[in-house]
Structure formats: C-alpha cells, structure tokens
Amino acid sequence: MLTKIASRNIWRSKKRSLIIITAVSIGLWAGIFMMAFYNGMIEQRVNSAITSELSHIQLHNREFRKEYEIKYHLPKGKKMLEVIRKDNKVKAASARIIIKGMIASPSGSSGITINGVIPELEQQLTNLKGKIIKGSYFDPKKNNEIILSEKLRKKLNLNLNKKNILTFQDKNGNLASAAFRIKAIYKTINTPYDDSNVFVKINDIDSLAGIPNEVNEIAVLLQSSKSLNETQNELKQEFPGTEIMSWMEIAPELRLTVSVGDQMVFIFMGIILLALAFGIVNTMMMAVLERTREIGMLLALGMNKFKIFMMILLETFFLILAGCPIGILLGFLSIAISQRTGIDFSNFSEVYSSFGYSSIIYPSLTVRQFEIIMFLVVITAIFSALLPARRALQLNPAESLKK
Amino acid sequence: MQKTVIDAHNLSKIYDEKTIPVYALNKVHLHISRGEFTAIKGPSGSGKTTLLNMIGGLDIPSEGFVEINGTNITKLKGNELIDFRLNNIGFVFQSYNLIPVLTTKENIEFIMLLQKRSKKETDQRVSELLKQIGLEDKINKRPRELSGGQQQRVAVARALAPKPQFILADEPTANLDSVSAENLLDMMLQLNQEENMTFVFSTHDQRVINRARRVITLEDGKIVADTAPTTIIHEQLLE
Numbered sequence: 006m007l008t009k010i011a012s013r014n015i016w017r018s019k020k021r022s023l024i025i026i027t028a029v030s031i032g033l034w035a036g037i038f039m040m041a042f043y044n045g046m047i048e049q050r051v052n053s054a055i056t057s058e059l060s061h062i063q064l065h066n067r068e069f070r071k072e073y074e075i076k077y078h079l080p081k082g083k084k085m086l087e088v089i090r091k092d093n094k095v096k097a098a099s100a101r102i103i104i105k106g107m108i109a110s111p112s113g114s115s116g117i118t119i120n121g122v123i124p125e126l127e128q129q130l131t132n133l134k135g136k137i138i139k140g141s142y143f144d145p146k147k148n149n150e151i152i153l154s155e156k157l158r159k160k161l162n163l164n165l166n167k168k169n170i171l172t173f174q175d176k177n178g179n180l181a182s183a184a185f186r187i188k189a190i191y192k193t194i195n196t197p198y199d200d201s202n203v204f205v206k207i208n209d210i211d212s213l214a215g216i217p218n219e220v221n222e223i224a225v226l227l228q229s230s231k232s233l234n235e236t237q238n239e240l241k242q243e244f245p246g247t248e249i250m251s252w253m254e255i256a257p258e259l260r261l262t263v264s265v266g267d268q269m270v271f272i273f274m275g276i277i278l279l280a281l282a283f284g285i286v287n288t289m290m291m292a293v294l295e296r297t298r299e300i301g302m303l304l305a306l307g308m309n310k311f312k313i314f315m316m317i318l319l320e321t322f323f324l325i326l327a328g329c330p331i332g333i334l335l336g337f338l339s340i341a342i343s344q345r346t347g348i349d350f351s352n353f354s355e356v357y358s359s360f361g362y363s364s365i366i367y368p369s370l371t372v373r374q375f376e377i378i379m380f381l382v383v384i385t386a387i388f389s390a391l392l393p394a395r396r397a398l399q400l401n402p403a404e405s406l407k408k
Numbered sequence: 409m410q411k412t413v414i415d416a417h418n419l420s421k422i423y424d425e426k427t428i429p430v431y432a433l434n435k436v437h438l439h440i441s442r443g444e445f446t447a448i449k450g451p452s453g454s455g456k457t458t459l460l461n462m463i464g465g466l467d468i469p470s471e472g473f474v475e476i477n478g479t480n481i482t483k484l485k486g487n488e489l490i491d492f493r494l495n496n497i498g499f500v501f502q503s504y505n506l507i508p509v510l511t512t513k514e515n516i517e518f519i520m521l522l523q524k525r526s527k528k529e530t531d532q533r534v535s536e537l538l539k540q541i542g543l544e545d546k547i548n549k550r551p552r553e554l555s556g557g558q559q560q561r562v563a564v565a566r567a568l569a570p571k572p573q574f575i576l577a578d579e580p581t582a583n584l585d586s587v588s589a590e591n592l593l594d595m596m597l598q599l600n601q602e603e604n605m606t607f608v609f610s611t612h613d614q615r616v617i618n619r620a621r622r623v624i625t626l627e628d629g630k631i632v633a634d635t636a637p638t639t640i641i642h643e644q645l646l647e
Contacts, residue, residue, distance in 0.1 A: 006514075006522075009510070010507065010509055013509035014509055298505070299505070299507070302507075305466055306494070306499060306518070306519055307490055307523075308522055309487045309491065309494075310490070311487070402466045403466040406501065406505070
C-alpha cells in the first residue's frame with residue numbers, strides 16, 4: 006500500500022516531478038561520464054607507465070637505486086632473467102643496464118638516463134619500436150647505435166645518422182665516453198620521460214661501463230595486473246637479497262595519482278549528488294507542505310510515524326529512481342561512443358604530455374565504480390528524504406486537518 | 409443499558425494559558441454509550457471540533473482526560489496513540505479527505521490494510537460496504553471522479569471498514585447538497601441500526617440534528633444542553 010501511494014504521489018505534480026527527474030538524469034549522466042573520463046585518463050597514464058616505462062616489477066641490486074652506481078649490478082642477472090621468463094604469469098621480461106650520464110652534441114649537452122637494452126626483449130617489453138617516429142629499430146649487425154627522443158633531438162639540434170657523445174662514470178668511477186650514431190627518433194606521451202631517456206644496445210655499453218655481460222635491472226611485464234602481488238612474493242622467495250619492487254613502489258607518485266584520482270572522482274560525484282539532493286529536498290518539502298492536510302489525515306486515521314517516514318522515503322526514492330535509467334543510459338552511451346572515438350585534447354597535448362598523460366582520453370568505468378555510484382545515489386535519496394520526512398512527522402493531526 | 413464507549417472527564421482546552429487564557433473547552437463532562445447517534449451542535453467557535461478532536465485523540469486536553477472503553481487515551485503518546493486511533497476510532501471529515509491517489513476500493517480497505525487484516529477478510533468487508541453505500545460501480549474510480557456525496561460515502565465506508573468502537577464525524581454534511589446530505593444521513597442511520605455503530609457528529613445542519621437521537625449543545629466551550637431532538641424542536645417552537 007505504501008509503495009502504491011508513494012509511486013502514484015510522484016505523478017501528482019507532473020511538471021515538478023519531471024523537472025527533478027530530468028535534473029537527476031543529467032546529474033547522473035554528468036557524474037558517470039566525468040568519473041569514466043577521469044578514470045580513463047588515470048588508467049591510460051598507469052597503463053602507459055607500466056607498458057612503456059616501469060613494467061609491473063623491477064629487480065635491482067639492493068644498493069643500486071640509492072645512487073644509481075653501476076657497480077651495484079645484479080650478480081647472475083642474465084640467469085635470473087631466464088628463470089623469470091619461464092614463469093607462465095610473465096608476459097615479457099628483459100634485462101637492462103641503467104646509467105645516469107650525459108649526452109653531448111656540437112650544439113649542447115643534456116643529463117640523461119642511458120638505457121642499455123636487449124633489442125628483441127625490450128621490444129616485447131616496452132614496444133620501443135612502436136614509438137619510433139623517424140628511422141628504424143636497432144640493427145643487430147651494427148654497433149653503437151642510439152635511439153633518442155624527438156624532444157632531445159630538437160634540444161641538441163641532432164638528426165638521424167648524426168653522431169653524439171655519451172659520457173658517464175664506469176664501475177670504478179672513471180669517466181667513460183663513446184660516440185653513438187642516431188638510429189631512430191622516438192616519441193611517447195610522456196614529455197619528461199622523453200626528455201631524459203636514450204636507448205642503446207646493452208652489448209655496446211656493458212664493457213664500456215665495466216660490467217661486461219652483467220645487468221643492473223630486470224623489468225617484468227605480467228600477463229595480468231591481478232597476479233602482481235603473487236608474482237612479486239614468488240620472486241622475493243626465488244631471489245632473496247635482491248630488491249624486487251612493484252610499479253607502485255618504484256613510482257609512488259603514480260600510486261598517489263591513482264588513489265587521489267579515485268578520491269577526486271568521488272568528491273566530484275558527491276558534489277553533483279549534493280546539488281541534486283538540495284533540488285530533491287526542495288521538491289519533497291513542497292510536496293509535504295502542499296499535503297499537510299493529507300498527512301494530518303493519515304496520522305489521524307492511524308498511519309504511524311514510521312509508515313509516514315517510509316512513504317516520504319519511498320516517494321523520494323521513486324523520484325530519483327525514475328531519473329536513474331535515463332542518466333545511466335546516457336552515461337553508458339556516451340562512454341561507449343567516446344571509448345571508440347576517444348576525446349581529443351590535442352590542442353592541449355603539450356600540457357597533457359608534460360604530466361605524462363595522453364591528449365586523447367578513452368573514458369572507462371569499472372563495475373566497482375558503478376556500484377559505488379549507485380550506492381551514493383541511494384544515500385542521496387535517504388539524505389534527501391530526511392528533512393521532508395522530519396517535517397511530516399512534526400505535524401499535529403488536529404492542526405493539519407484545519408489547513 | 410448500553411456500555412459506555414466515550415467518557416470525557418472535566419475536559420478543558422485553554423489557549424494562551426500564560427497571557428489571556430481562552431477556553432476552547434471549559435470543564436466538559438460527557439458520556440456516550442454504544443449505539444448512540446449523537447450530534448454536537450453550537451455556533452462557530454463553541455468548541456465542537458475541539459471536543460471531537462479530544463475524543464478522537466487528535467488533540468491533547470489542557471485539563472481532564474478521555475477514556476475510550478476504559479482506556480485513558482490522554483496518557484497515550486506518539487505511535488501508541490496513533491495505533492489506538494487505528495484500532496478503535498473511525499473518522500469522517502468535513503471535506504471527505506480521501507487519499508486522492510487511491511481508488512474507491514483502495515480507500516475503503518486502507519485502514520484494514522494498516523491493521524494488517526487478511527486479504528480475504530478485507531475483500532469481503534470492502535464488497536459488503538460498497539454494496540451498502542451503493543458505489544459498487546465506482547470501485548476503480550479515484551476521488552476526483554466522484555461527486556461530493558459519493559466521496560463522503562466512501563469516507564464513511566472507510567471509517568466503518570475496520571468496525572471501530574465509534575465514528576467521529578466533523579460536519580459531514582457541510583459540503584453536500586441537500587439530496588446527498590439526506591442520502592448520507594439515511595445511510596449512516598441504517599448502519600447505526602444494523603451494526604449498532606456509535607456515531608458522534610459535530611454539526612450546524614438542522615437535518616442532522618433532527619435525525620440525531622441525542623443532541624449536545626455547546627456554547628463558549630461549555631455544554632449548555634444535552635437532550636433529545638424532539639425536545640429541541642419543542643423548545644424552538646415555544647420560542
């Protein structure tokens with residue numbers, strides 16, 4: 006009976022109900038889409054960081070990351086790599102020599118990270134080849150080739166096939182330098198990364214660095230992020246004494262971005278729903294004030310306060326629920342379309358890439374986020390019903406019946 | 409002798425007690441027995457509705473108390489009082505006060521559903537009452553689709569449905585044309601006789617007063633007369 010009365014009551018003032026239903030639809034649509042947009046942006050940043058820069062897990066000598074000194078390499082690193090690559094949970098793994106050094110051209114110099122890579126394994130791991138915009142990938146038959154970024158190329162006024170000098174400290178702290186010919190130019194969505202990373206073949210640099218046939222980093226890309234903790238723990242047991250870190254530990258700022266992003270979207274959603282709640286409270290207050298006499302009559306007839314409260318709550322609920330399907334539908338429709346086309350912010354690409362974000366955003370929404378939105382909607386309905394219900398419960402039947 | 413249903417003791421309602429006290433009711437004593445058909449008359453502001461509200465537990469007296477079948481309802485609070493009204497008192501209001509979103513049938517069964525009576529019992533009682541009020545063909549009509557007289561009949565049926573101890577009707581014929589008013593009175597008298605249902609009205613309407621078996625006259629919050637209608641007619645003729 007309560008459900009019947011509440012559901013029919015919302016259509017007593019059609020215009021007013023339609024306005025609030027429309028507001029709920031638009032608010033929910035905006036909230037869902039904004040959440041998906043923000044989620045997509047962060048997801049892309051994290052995916053890009055994992056697949057292009059960090060991988061899921063990295064293994065180092067425990068001392069290496071303190072000062073990035075070459076002498077702290079991974080003993081038997083290449084054997085470790087072989088063991089890791091046999092794991093079914095591992096999609097790709099590669100070993101690297103990471104050296105902090107300097108690149109110099111006749112036009113200038115710049116501090117950089119030299120990534121000594123195994124070309125074929127690095128390709129599986131980070132798809133470096135796919136990021137090349139000029140030139141071609143490493144030639145196995147040639148020595149001292151370098152791949153650097155478009156940004157660095159411009160900064161140093163270099164071109165394909167031109168030579169530059171890499172200088173760094175070797176294992177013993179002596180300065181080592183060598184000339185490298187530019188084989189290719191790459192570009193990623195992350196300008197700061199591009200600004201400071203160059204790639205050479207590991208064989209061209211290990212002897213020069215004084216650690217022939219050794220590596221100081223193993224990067225591991227997993228089949229699924231879900232097995233991250235499990236794999237990390239297994240590797241810790243397999244290689245005790247080695248520093249084995251997940252991407253969240255390597256880049257805590259990225260982890261912070263994810264958690265802050267999560268909080269931000271819920272804050273935005275909360276603000277949207279709060280604004281909606283005030284509209285709904287207003288509508289329901291109007292409804293209660295207009296029906297003072299009727300509520301007084303219900304109290305007189307013997308409808309207890311809990312039932313009156315439930316009637317107002319259900320009415321608020323139905324009002325919100327009536328707007329939900331349209332809002333959700335519009336939200337999912339716009340997510341589906343923009344997932345295909347992407348939302349292009351190319352005009353602001355420099356700003357986006359300076360923070361490591363893609364300028365084309367593909368919104369995405371997880372089931373958990375959708376559940377949370379629905380939970381927030383329910384909370385909003387309850388919150389919106391409280392004030393009008395309180396007003397209704399304060400009514401005195403004798404006084405109300407006079408109105 | 410019929411059992412006392414309503415027992416009002418020394419009932420007063422005082423407004424603005426701390427400044428200039430206004431007595432809406434002034435030390436009223438009233439006993440109404442089962443099966444009575446009682447009208448409370450008096451000029452506007454004499455305290456008719458206030459008395460009805462006190463008897464119905466819709467308002468709290470400033471002094472005195474009301475007993476319904478031996479229960480002091482003045483002591484009941486909140487939901488306890490609401491539940492008491494639900495299970496013991498039927499109300500008929502001047503402006504019908506049907507639930508506009510419910511149909512005739514749903515309005516009549518409303519109180520029985522609140523009482524959680526079985527569907528079978530409810531359906532049986534509703535069809536019985538629909539027959540009695542002659543609105544079987546309006547079962548699925550909403551109040552706005554009914555005339556004033558029809559709405560008031562539904563309101564009476566709603567009040568009667570759970571078979572309360574008594575029915576309080578606040579000026580039930582005030583908004584009705586003469587034919588509808590007569591029909592309603594006929595119906596209520598019939599129900600009074602057939603079901604021995606106690607009716608207490610507040611009214612200005614001479615037709616109601618003429619049909620009542622007991623007429624209580626209120627003036628300035630006090631009972632100034634409590635008599636049978638024939639006596640009143642006689643007094644009026646003498647005047």
